[in-house]
Amino acid sequence: xxxxxxxxxxxxVLQAALExxxxxxxxxxxxxxxxxxxxxxxxxxYRHVANKDAVLDGIIDxxxxxxxxxxxxxxxxSAMRRRGETAHRVLTRHPWAPPLLMSRTNxxxxxxxxxxxxxxVLRGAGFSWRLADHAWNTMxxxxxxxxxxxxxxxxxxxxxxxxxxxxxxxxxxxxxxxMAELTRQVAEGRHPGDPDITFGLDLILDGLERLRDAETxx
Amino acid sequence: xxxxxxxxxxxxVLQAALExxxxxxxxxxxxxxxxxxxxxxxxxxYRHVANKDAVLDGIIDxxxxxxxxxxxxxxxxSAMRRRGETAHRVLTRHPWAPPLLMSRTNxxxxxxxxxxxxxxVLRGAGFSWRLADHAWNTMxxxxxxxxxxxxxxxxxxxxxxxxxxxxxxxxxxxxxxxMAELTRQVAEGRHPGDPDITFGLDLILDGLERLRDAETxx
DNA sequence: CGTCGTAAGCTTACGTCGTAAGCAAGAGTG
DNA sequence: CACTCTTGCTTACGACGTAAGCTTACGACG
Numbered sequence: 001x002x003x004x005x006x007x008x009x010x011x012x013v014l015q016a017a018l019e020x021x022x023x024x025x026x027x028x029x030x031x032x033x034x035x036x037x038x039x040x041x042x043x044x045x046y047r048h049v050a051n052k053d054a055v056l057d058g059i060i061d062x063x064x065x066x067x068x069x070x071x072x073x074x075x076x077x078s079a080m081r082r083r084g085e086t087a088h089r090v091l092t093r094h095p096w097a098p099p100l101l102m103s104r105t106n107x108x109x110x111x112x113x114x115x116x117x118x119x120x121v122l123r124g125a126g127f128s129w130r131l132a133d134h135a136w137n138t139m140x141x142x143x144x145x146x147x148x149x150x151x152x153x154x155x156x157x158x159x160x161x162x163x164x165x166x167x168x169x170x171x172x173x174x175x176x177x178x179m180a181e182l183t184r185q186v187a188e189g190r191h192p193g194d195p196d197i198t199f200g201l202d203l204i205l206d207g208l209e210r211l212r213d214a215e216t217x218x
Numbered sequence: 219x220x221x222x223x224x225x226x227x228x229x230x231v232l233q234a235a236l237e238x239x240x241x242x243x244x245x246x247x248x249x250x251x252x253x254x255x256x257x258x259x260x261x262x263x264y265r266h267v268a269n270k271d272a273v274l275d276g277i278i279d280x281x282x283x284x285x286x287x288x289x290x291x292x293x294x295x296s297a298m299r300r301r302g303e304t305a306h307r308v309l310t311r312h313p314w315a316p317p318l319l320m321s322r323t324n325x326x327x328x329x330x331x332x333x334x335x336x337x338x339v340l341r342g343a344g345f346s347w348r349l350a351d352h353a354w355n356t357m358x359x360x361x362x363x364x365x366x367x368x369x370x371x372x373x374x375x376x377x378x379x380x381x382x383x384x385x386x387x388x389x390x391x392x393x394x395x396x397m398a399e400l401t402r403q404v405a406e407g408r409h410p411g412d413p414d415i416t417f418g419l420d421l422i423l424d425g426l427e428r429l430r431d432a433e434t435x436x
Numbered sequence: 437c438g439t440c441g442t443a444a445g446c447t448t449a450c451g452t453c454g455t456a457a458g459c460a461a462g463a464g465t466g
Numbered sequence: 467c468a469c470t471c472t473t474g475c476t477t478a479c480g481a482c483g484t485a486a487g488c489t490t491a492c493g494a495c496g
Contacts, residue, residue: 007444031483043484044445052483099321102366112394119396129400130409137367138360138418145363148320149355176330178337182347191348200356203425204418211421225473249454261455262474270454 008038010048014058021059025096029055056100061108063097066090069117076125077205080135083118084143084201091147098148127212135208142200150197161187226256228266232276239277243314247273274318279326281315284308287335294343295423298353301336302361302419309365316366345430353426360418368415379405 016037021029031052035042049055068086070079091098115136122132165187171180186193234255239247249270253260267273286304288297309316333354340350383405389398404411 030481032481040444041446043447046484047444099317102320102363102370103317105370112389112392112397116394116397119400123396129403133400133409133411134413134417137364137413138421141364141367141418142356142360143363144367145320145361146355146359148366149359149362152320152323171330174330176334178341179330179334182337182351185347191351193351195352195355199352200359200422203356203429204421207421207425248452250452258473259475261476264455265473 008040008044008048010058013038013045013048014055014062017055018059018062021096022094026100029096031055053104056104057106057108060097060100060104060106061110063090063094063101064106064108064114065110066093067114069114070121072117072121072124076121077209079121080118080139080205081198081201084139085197087140087143088147088197091144092151095151098144098151102144102148125212126216127208128215131208131211131215138204138208139201142204143197146197146200161189161193164193226258226262226266228276231256231263231266232273232280235273236277236280239314240312244318247314249273271322274322275324275326278315278318278322278324279328281308281312281319282324282326282332283328284311285332287332288339290335290339290342294339295427297339298336298357298423299416299419302357303415305358305361306365306415309362310369313369316362316369320362320366343430344434345426346433349426349429349433356422356426357419360422361415364415364418379407379411382411 013034017029017034020034020037030042031045032042034055035045038045049058067090068082070083072079074082091101118136119132122135123129127135164183171183182191185191231252235247235252238252238255248260249263250260252273253263256263263273267276285308286300288301290297292300309319336354337350340353341347345353382401389401400409403409
């Protein structure tokens with residue numbers, strides 16, 4: 001008979017669920033599979049976890065807790081820029097996470113803390129409550145949206161130009177002249193395609209700075 | 219015995235699927251349910267549709283086709299603003315759509331047409347290929363991200379202040395001082411909360427305009 | 437030492453899902 | 467009439483989440 005194993009607990013279940021999701025996406029994350037991974041039957045998990053939704057909420061908050069909190073001592077703009085970049089990086093490390101993060105209400109402790117720090121940074125930089133609220137909502141809408149689009153994008157960055165070349169004629173014949181031309185530009189290496197996140201991040205941050213200045217010195 | 223019905227076809231299947239999703243979200247959209255709606259067994263649908271993924275791709279493209287194409291005769295900025303607003307409105311009409319739209323690769327004809335028109339407007343306004351590509355990607359990341367966040371948001375607009383009031387003490391006790399204060403501001407009606415999409419839209423459009431001007435007159 | 441409550445895990449079972457495989461019944465067409 | 471083709475139906479399989487109840491082991495207490 002097998003040596004008795006250490007008893008399960010909620011933390012270990014969530015940890016295993018996170019690893020399972022990382023290794024094979026949300027599809028692989030089933031209660032039966034998760035049980036097998038922990039050497040336990042599926043139904044035994046329900047001793048430590050209310051149901052599957054609780055597992056999902058749990059691992060999302062684990063992911064969010066990986067994002068660096070913005071440092072309120074730093075210049076607000078670079079703090080916010082880094083906030084966006086690291087969020088993007090973390091979410092890219094866990095490609096299964098963004099769809100979950102965005103399609104279900106998330107109010108885990110890590111998420112609340114993350115938002116709270118952000119508001120602190122913005123308030124410290126002289127933003128009004130109204131503008132600070134707009135600011136982080138705009139930033140996050142963009143960052144999450146950008147990350148999700150990027151993950152969905154069918155082509156890896158490396159093959160971008162190559163794939164573009166292969167598809168150019170298809171688009172041209174189909175009555176999409178501008179896309180065809182853009183694709184050609186990418187294929188010829190005249191424009192890198194695959195815009196990185198700093199473009200949009202800086203665009204938004206510059207805009208926010210101008211609005212804050214207009215607000216404080218009317 | 220029932221009078222013989224008109225034979226099915228792909229269009230009718232997709233139309234029924236769209237109605238089903240609109241009436242009860244993605245959960246209600248199962249092959250069996252869809253069949254029942256059309257007076258047919260589930261397996262019969264596979265004569266007109268490759269599999270369920272094809273149904274999902276199909277109804278997403280139907281939704282995208284509802285979005286107004288930007289008019290290239292109009293001023294680029296208001297054309298793009300309206301583009302974002304109508305996209306937001308259409309996606310809000312079909313709340314099940316954004317998660318699907320963003321979590322699967324979509325290259326249906328309506329989507330391609332939509333992007334092609336957009337590129338046309340931007341090019342007509344003097345944007346370089348590089349900047350035009352950045353521009354629409356930034357816009358769409360924001361619009362989709364914003365819409366998805368809004369749909370996920372637990373509180374309807376009307377009750378916003380009321381709900382904020384109910385939660386304020388909870389946040390204050392939990393070590394989230396800035397969120398608590400922001401919530402209080404909303405509760406007291408000093409800040410509307412619930413930012414609408416035009417804030418971010420105008421922020422991005424103004425930024426893009428500046429970049430284009432810097433590009434054309436160096 | 438025996439008893440017994442409690443916690444942890446197991447077993448079985450139900451209803452649902454997408455869909456593979458093959459069958460049946462009609463509509464043209466020669 | 468026989469034929470193919472189209473359309474839809476039937477049955478079945480292997481997932482899934484989870485409700486309900488059962489077993490087993492261990493610690494507290496008499």
